[in-house]
Amino acid sequence: KVKPRPPKNTGDGPKTSGDPKPGSTLTCDPGQWTGNPTFTYQWMTGAGPIEGATGQKYVPTAGDVESKIWCEVTAKNEGGSDKEISNKLTIKPGPPRNTGVQPTSSGDPSVGSTLTCDPGQWSGNPTFTYQWMTGAGPIEAATGQTYVPKAGDAESKIWCEVTAKNEGGADKEISN
Numbered sequence: 001k002v003k004p005r006p007p008k009n010t011g012d013g014p015k016t017s018g019d020p021k022p023g024s025t026l027t028c029d030p031g032q033w034t035g036n037p038t039f040t041y042q043w044m045t046g047a048g049p050i051e052g053a054t055g056q057k058y059v060p061t062a063g064d065v066e067s068k069i070w071c072e073v074t075a076k077n078e079g080g081s082d083k084e085i086s087n088k089l090t091i092k093p094g095p096p097r098n099t100g101v102q103p104t105s106s107g108d109p110s111v112g113s114t115l116t117c118d119p120g121q122w123s124g125n126p127t128f129t130y131q132w133m134t135g136a137g138p139i140e141a142a143t144g145q146t147y148v149p150k151a152g153d154a155e156s157k158i159w160c161e162v163t164a165k166n167e168g169g170a171d172k173e174i175s176n
Helices: none
Strands: 015-017 026-029 038-045 068-077 080-085 104-107 115-118 127-134 158-166 169-174
Touching (some): 026 038, 026 068, 104 158, 115 127, 115 158
Antiparallel strands (some): 015 026, 038 068, 127 158
């Protein structure tokens, strides 16, 4: 019996797709091959193979953030085997999340005194923006970490809204 030729990629190589952030699913399309092969998969980083990541899908973890990830496809038939790698995706952090320490407003709420907004504690190494609020809505131009109440704010409850943002997205919380 004559063995078939080993599989060869026809130029449409493996492709990794999906949202490259922790908790999202990445998929490896093996691409087009000759020789009617079966495929096996190994997900990789610059540090080498990802242990146990041998399926067509992979869900990045927080430990993968900032890593480049790709899949190595092995095509095999009776004639032999060949390997190709997919495109590389850099894993971005997920959006920031408050880790239980909520934002707080502190200081003397009297007209002319300074209030300060502490953003609380967040995952995802975010940058923060602030918006001071009253029951009537946002206070115009009050977007710093501190705010000095004006005469028009007398008798109003004042709080700050904190927006935490990173390349994975944004989230908001309000202070006390």
